[in-house]
Amino acid sequence: MAETDLLRAAPAAGLPRLLEGAWSDHSADLQAHLRKYGPPPVDVSRQALIEVVERSGLSGRGGAGFPTGRKLRSVADAAGGPAVVVANGMEGEPASSKDRFLLTRVPHLVLDGIALAARAVGADRAYLCVHRGEPEYTAWLRDLVGHRRRARIDRLEVEIVELPRRYVASEQSSLVRFIDGGPAVPTFGPRPHERGVRGRPTLVNNVETLAHLALIARHGDRWFRTVGAPHAPGSMLMTITGAVHRPGVYEVPMGLPIGQAILAAGGPAERLKAVLSGGYFGTWMAAEVAWNVRLTHADMRRAGAFLGAGVLIVLPDSACVLGETARVVRYLSEETAGQCGPCVFGLPALADALGELAFTGGRSRAIQQVGRQIDLVDQRGACRHPDGVAALVRSAMEVFADDAYEHDRFGPCEGLRRRPVLPLPPLHEREEARK
Ligand SMILES: Cc1cc2nc3c(=O)[nH]c(=O)nc-3n(C[C@H](O)[C@H](O)[C@H](O)COP(=O)(O)O)c2cc1C
Ligand code: SF4
Numbered sequence: 001m002a003e004t005d006l007l008r009a010a011p012a013a014g015l016p017r018l019l020e021g022a023w024s025d026h027s028a029d030l031q032a033h034l035r036k037y038g039p040p041p042v043d044v045s046r047q048a049l050i051e052v053v054e055r056s057g058l059s060g061r062g063g064a065g066f067p068t069g070r071k072l073r074s075v076a077d078a079a080g081g082p083a084v085v086v087a088n089g090m091e092g093e094p095a096s097s098k099d100r101f102l103l104t105r106v107p108h109l110v111l112d113g114i115a116l117a118a119r120a121v122g123a124d125r126a127y128l129c130v131h132r133g134e135p136e137y138t139a140w141l142r143d144l145v146g147h148r149r150r151a152r153i154d155r156l157e158v159e160i161v162e163l164p165r166r167y168v169a170s171e172q173s174s175l176v177r178f179i180d181g182g183p184a185v186p187t188f189g190p191r192p193h194e195r196g197v198r199g200r201p202t203l204v205n206n207v208e209t210l211a212h213l214a215l216i217a218r219h220g221d222r223w224f225r226t227v228g229a230p231h232a233p234g235s236m237l238m239t240i241t242g243a244v245h246r247p248g249v250y251e252v253p254m255g256l257p258i259g260q261a262i263l264a265a266g267g268p269a270e271r272l273k274a275v276l277s278g279g280y281f282g283t284w285m286a287a288e289v290a291w292n293v294r295l296t297h298a299d300m301r302r303a304g305a306f307l308g309a310g311v312l313i314v315l316p317d318s319a320c321v322l323g324e325t326a327r328v329v330r331y332l333s334e335e336t337a338g339q340c341g342p343c344v345f346g347l348p349a350l351a352d353a354l355g356e357l358a359f360t361g362g363r364s365r366a367i368q369q370v371g372r373q374i375d376l377v378d379q380r381g382a383c384r385h386p387d388g389v390a391a392l393v394r395s396a397m398e399v400f401a402d403d404a405y406e407h408d409r410f411g412p413c414e415g416l417r418r419r420p421v422l423p424l425p426p427l428h429e430r431e432e433a434r435k
Contacts, residue, residue, distance in 0.1 A: 014227055016251045017235050018211050022105035030147050033108040039153055040112035041217055042119045049120040050076060053213060056221035057233040062088055062206030063281070063309045065297040068213065071203060075121040075193045078201035082124040085117050086179070086197065089130045089207040090163060090170030093279040094331075094425050096311045098237035099207050101249040103130075104137075106211065107144055113210025115154050116217045121203050123156065128207075129175050132162040133432065165429055167280075167335035168385055172204040174337075185337030186383040206309070208237055229255030232296035240265040242314035242421050243272065252295065259291035262314060270316035274399070276422070278308025280328050281388025283395035284321060287314075306391065313422060320415030322407055324422045325396040326351070326358035331424050332389050342386040346377035354393060357404060362411035367404055370397060 016022070026032035054069030075083050087110065091099040103110055110128075118126050128145075130138060141160050148154045161179060163169045169184035176196045178184040189195065196202020205213075212234060216224050225233040232254040238261055241247040245266025252261050258275060262268060272287035283305045285293070293303045300307040315321060333351040336343035350373035357366035370393065378390035397404050406413065 014223075015235055015253060017215060017227070018102060018106060018109060018208070018237065019249075019251045022101075027105050028107050028144065030108060030144070030151060030153070033106075034153075037109075037112070037214075037218060040115050040214060042115055042155070044119075044217065046076060046120050046122060049116060049217060052221050053120070053216055056216045056224040057231075058209065058212050058216060058224065059232070059297070060206055061208035061212070061236055061309065063278075065307065068205065068209055071193060071205070072117065072120045075201045075203040078194060080195065081198075081200045083118075083121040084197040084200050084202040085114055085121065085123045085126040086172070086175050086192070086202055086204045087114050087126070087128045087158075087207050087210055088170060088172065088175060088204055089128055090175075091131075091309075092167050092170035093309055093311060095241060095279055095313055095423050096239045096309055098239050098249045098310060102208055102211060102237065103141070107141065108148075109211040109214045110207045111144065111148060111154070111158060112214035112217075113205075113207075113212070114158055115156065116213055117203055117205060117210055118156050121201070123203070125197070126156050126158045127161050127175075127179055127197075128158050129161045129163055129170070129179075131165045133165060133429070138162055165425065165432070167332060168337050168383065171383055171385075173383070175204060176202060183337075185339060186385075188382045227253045229253075229294065229296055231298060236295070236310050238295070238310040238312060240312045240314070241423070242276075242312075243269045243316035243319075244314050245269050255294045255296050255299070257292050257294050258312065261295060261312060262291075268314065268316075270318065272314060273317040273319060274315040274321055276313040276315065277311065278306035279311040280332060280392060280422075281384070282306045282308050282311065283391060284325070284399050285395075286399055304395070315421055318415060318418055319421050320358065320403070320413050321396050321400045322354070322358040322403055323412070323416045324420060325393060326354045327420060327424065328422055329354050329389055329393060331430075332385075332392075334430070336385055340381045340386075342377040342380040346373065346380070347386060347389055349373050350377055350389065350393065357407050359412055359416065361407035362409065364408050367397070367408045370404075 050072045058068040059065040145158045163184045171186045173187040174184045176192050179197050192202040228234045238250050275290040297307050330351040333347035353369040353373045374390045377386040
């Protein structure tokens, strides 16, 4: 199939899937959901459920792309008491809106996914984690959960857990630690699937992954594979933002070239310079290089890029990659748990060095300084936070080496005058989360 045909062919192969009906006024209504999908098939055997997910090739949509069937099996097989399911609906990535969109528009698919995952791993507890500070939203989610219990759809009560709005709070071990009564910061021990909540084997999955699971359990693995690439089946939700005509959340087939995804979002709104893929642990690509790269973990890795949780931020030619990156790195340096050296000392120093290059420059010394600071944080933390920041800065410095040289020799560029493109949470929210 020619690349340009993929997008047009995709709807014929059954897209949208997760978002089918997402625009209906009744999308969150339980009876409407049951009329459309029927109840989740929780009476299927645990083995059969795990096997159909394994055969489907579903991979996690929370960032790392870990095979979901393998995770289900390892939790189901682990010793240590009945398992626990944790649905990650935190969406810590400031540029991403797909999980919130899914949870508000088709919440019952996510809740079906939680019920089915709990059945597969033999869980007796389930949690749905979201950010703190939106009482109406969490009350609405609790209502939905209560409604399902009263209608006897769910055997297990799903507890809605509210965590602080901090970048590292949504990492899986932070969720486990918080549910156990501790602070929402990463831990360094065994992985949750071995020892999670209350020391029990714990399945942590992104809410989009669970919604796919809910459809696979109903329609089967072959159905799932009719969309996407053979090595990366299915569809994924992408948040496409920046210099496009219609920023928003899109459901695209895995393997779609980035250029086609940008066209689906209305096409470039200005001449393009760069694409940041994967969010703020992601990587910059020059726009012309990004255009033909396919949206799978393997294809992105081969291109030196990161698919992550499905974020594409399109930067126009008039913007400054270094200034944009420096703002984000400052934000990320303030979002750590402050537990390890690279975060306490390294990230602020990296933010300083990049800030000097981006906003001052002209002294021919900042490039070296940035390089030194990257080496001092990369792979030295207890969690992936410093590595993610290092990868982001390294990609900016490599792909836009000419811009870095110009800044370092002659000072900042005109791009700094325009309004920043990369979104950050408002200051008051960040301060609130630190209390
Ligand atoms: C700093 C950090 C932040 C993360 N934030 C999220 C998040 O907001 N949502 C999410 O689903 N996964 C997030 N993850 C990944 C989770 O730790 C975990 O791998 C994921 O929820 C597993 O779900 P999946 O297998 O369905 O992808 C984050 C990881 C790191 C290192
Ligand atoms: S590396 Fe940073 S974010 Fe990760 S555990 Fe250590 S201090 Fe926390």
